[in-house]
Amino acid sequence: MSIRAVSLLASCALLAAPAHQPTSSSGRLVFVSNEASHDVSVIDAATNAVVARIPVGGRARGIHVSPDGSRVYVATSDDKPQTESSVDGIAILDVASKKVVARYRVGSDPEQFAVVPDGSRLYASNEDGGTATAIDLKTGKHVATLVVGIEPEGVAASPDGRWVYVTSETSNSVSLIDARTNTVVGNLLVDLRPRAVAFSPDGTRAFVTAEVGGTLTVVDTKTRDIVSTVPIEGGEGKPVGVVVSPDGRRVYVASGRTGTLSVIDAATLEVIKTVAVGKRPWGVTISRDGRYVYTANGLSNDVSVVDATTNRVVGTIKVGQRPWGVAVAGR
Amino acid sequence: MLGARLGAEEASHSATLFGAAGVELITGSIDEVLAGNVPAVLTTEVSTDACLRLADAVGKSGAVFMNATCADDTLRGDNCRASTFHVAPSRRMLADALDEARRNGRMSLPADASASAWDASLERFGADTLNNRFRARFNKPMTADAWCAWFTVKLLGEASLRAKSVDARAIGTYLRRASAQFDGHKGRPLSFRAWDNQLRQPVYVVAPSVGAPKVVFESPGSTTPSASSREVLDKIGSTAASTTCRFAP
Numbered sequence: 125m126s127i128r129a130v131s132l133l134a135s136c137a138l139l140a141a142p143a144h145q146p147t148s149s150s151g152r153l154v155f156v157s158n159e160a161s162h163d164v165s166v167i168d169a170a171t172n173a174v175v176a177r178i179p180v181g182g183r184a185r186g187i188h189v190s191p192d193g194s195r196v197y198v199a200t201s202d203d204k205p206q207t208e209s210s211v212d213g214i215a216i217l218d219v220a221s222k223k224v225v226a227r228y229r230v231g232s233d234p235e236q237f238a239v240v241p242d243g244s245r246l247y248a249s250n251e252d253g254g255t256a257t258a259i260d261l262k263t264g265k266h267v268a269t270l271v272v273g274i275e276p277e278g279v280a281a282s283p284d285g286r287w288v289y290v291t292s293e294t295s296n297s298v299s300l301i302d303a304r305t306n307t308v309v310g311n312l313l314v315d316l317r318p319r320a321v322a323f324s325p326d327g328t329r330a331f332v333t334a335e336v337g338g339t340l341t342v343v344d345t346k347t348r349d350i351v352s353t354v355p356i357e358g359g360e361g362k363p364v365g366v367v368v369s370p371d372g373r374r375v376y377v378a379s380g381r382t383g384t385l386s387v388i389d390a391a392t393l394e395v396i397k398t399v400a401v402g403k404r405p406w407g408v409t410i411s412r413d414g415r416y417v418y419t420a421n422g423l424s425n426d427v428s429v430v431d432a433t434t435n436r437v438v439g440t441i442k443v444g445q446r447p448w449g450v451a452v453a454g455r
Numbered sequence: 456m457l458g459a460r461l462g463a464e465e466a467s468h469s470a471t472l473f474g475a476a477g478v479e480l481i482t483g484s485i486d487e488v489l490a491g492n493v494p495a496v497l498t499t500e501v502s503t504d505a506c507l508r509l510a511d512a513v514g515k516s517g518a519v520f521m522n523a524t525c526a527d528d529t530l531r532g533d534n535c536r537a538s539t540f541h542v543a544p545s546r547r548m549l550a551d552a553l554d555e556a557r558r559n560g561r562m563s564l565p566a567d568a569s570a571s572a573w574d575a576s577l578e579r580f581g582a583d584t585l586n587n588r589f590r591a592r593f594n595k596p597m598t599a600d601a602w603c604a605w606f607t608v609k610l611l612g613e614a615s616l617r618a619k620s621v622d623a624r625a626i627g628t629y630l631r632r633a634s635a636q637f638d639g640h641k642g643r644p645l646s647f648r649a650w651d652n653q654l655r656q657p658v659y660v661v662a663p664s665v666g667a668p669k670v671v672f673e674s675p676g677s678t679t680p681s682a683s684s685r686e687v688l689d690k691i692g693s694t695a696a697s698t699t700c701r702f703a704p
Contacts, residue, residue, distance in 0.1 A: 251584060252584065252587065252588070252591070254468065272472075273468070273469060273472055274465050274468055274469060275581065275584055293581060293584075293638075294465060294469070294581075294585075294609075294638075294640075295465075295468070295469035295472060296469075296613065296638070297469065297472050297473075299472065311472035311473055313473060313616060313617065316636065316637065316638040316644055317581070317638045336580075336638040336642065336643065336644050337636075337638075337644060338644070338684075358683075359683075360683055360684060362642075381642075
């Protein structure tokens with residue numbers, strides 16, 4: 125009886141959460157790109173309630189928050205790869221008004237991208253073009269187009285802003301871009317179908333997921349050597365999204381086909397825990413305080429909230445259709 | 456040979472990333488091709504006789520024969536050759552796939568349903584991006600033959616990069632390595648069976664439908680979640696126990 129009363133109270137509290145309030149009491153908002161419903165769901169992290177749905181006019185995939193937290197960038201594309209249309213680009217959402225305020229062109233079929241830490245530039249992968257495109261985020265102007273591998277996908281910028289890594293799924297490669305000169309200075313051959321890449325907070329390591337290889341490749345960013353290849357679920361996982369905790373101690377890998385989040389000790393590279401989340405998690409992110417990990421689950425149309433201290437799912441939030449990526453603004 | 460052309464273009468692009476020379480396709484008679492001292496040979500011929508003749512001629516030259524066209528089971532059985540690798544699914548794999556589709560409630564499968572290595576309507580696991588690339592390049596759908604040729608060239612380029620060699624022997628050795636696996640946009644790592652050099656791969660059961668044929672089943676279908684990709688893929692075709700292949704030492 126008492127348990128029932130507690131759960132009733134919890135749901136009352138959820139219903140009572142003010143939906144119009146622009147920022148939550150914790151100051152944390154979670155933004156989810158929905159590929160099929162062409163919009164972005166906004167979740168108040170204090171209540172785990174969806175407080176807004178923002179239409180973005182195309183397939184919404186890669187999503188990131190600007191370093192100052194005022195903007196959310198969303199990669200959008202039409203349903204026709206190989207041709208660039210007005211929908212192909214980066215939609216700029218204003219966090220305060222929750223509206224699309226601009227759309228920048230970044231070449232055809234943008235999928236993933238990274239914003240450099242000072243917020244000045246954005247690098248996007250062009251899936252059908254074998255290129256990555258850099259733009260200036262103040263002006264929206266094209267800065268550079270770089271030839272990378274075939275079917276480029278994952279993009280990450282190093283914490284010092286010096287390097288941008290781009291994975292290419294068909295070439296099984298990671299292209300290393302010097303962001304000062306905007307040139308590709310090297311390429312690494314990694315495991316099969318590299319989907320995403322993330323840097324450690326100190327920039328010494330890069331972690332690359334290989335979806336078909338079923339592994340996480342660990343790169344020493346200084347020597348550019350592959351230092352380890354970590355099997356995810358015994359090599360049978362389908363790792364896609366990857367994020368490193370702000371303290372650098374944990375690496376979280378979302379595995380699409382197995383519906384799991386693997387928690388990896390960044391020092392020993394051992395998988396500490398495998399957490400069952402929703403169906404086909406691809407995007408994954410972590411709050412800035414390192415407390416919560418969020419996965420975008422494309423086939424269950426929801427977001428799983430994992431408490432990073434207990435590695436347990438503490439919330440499941442229904443969002444739009446085919447959620448792809450997730451980003452957090454605020455602490 | 457459009458599949459091989461796209462494969463060569465893409466493999467060359469990938470090779471240049473790593474400072475390698477790229478992949479060149481040389482076409483001609485078997486004597487002309489072998490005179491070029493090539494590491495690997497593939498053909499557009501589909502007859503069992505032609506494939507067997509080429510397997511022997513190429514094997515004798517020291518190169519690797521990549522069978523991307525012939526489904527015949529004897530090429531993987533009594534007439535198997537250590538220097539021949541089969542990317543095309545065997546007739547037995549295709550028959551097993553159809554059987555599995557029927558067992559799995561697709562009893563209403565029309566008599567003219569068929570199984571094949573690829574279909575232009577596939578979308579999952581990056582199949583859509585590959586189908587789109589092929590269509591954009593040649594203005595044609597990617598057929599199963601085209602996929603087999605594309606994947607053959609892709610895996611040769613990759614084997615060469617990973618083995619750091621363009622030598623036929625080094626490539627053959629790499630393909631035979633237990634750890635060697637490749638991504639063919641089919642969602643699972645693909646590898647060659649040690650007992651007959653047949654590529655493990657999912658195949659697709661396609662039924663005629665209004666408009667265009669439709670993929671109605673992927674074989675092997677879903678199994679126990681704990682099974683490895685290799686265990687799953689070995690559910691179709693010859694097994695280590697049932698094979699009649701004995702590679703000459």
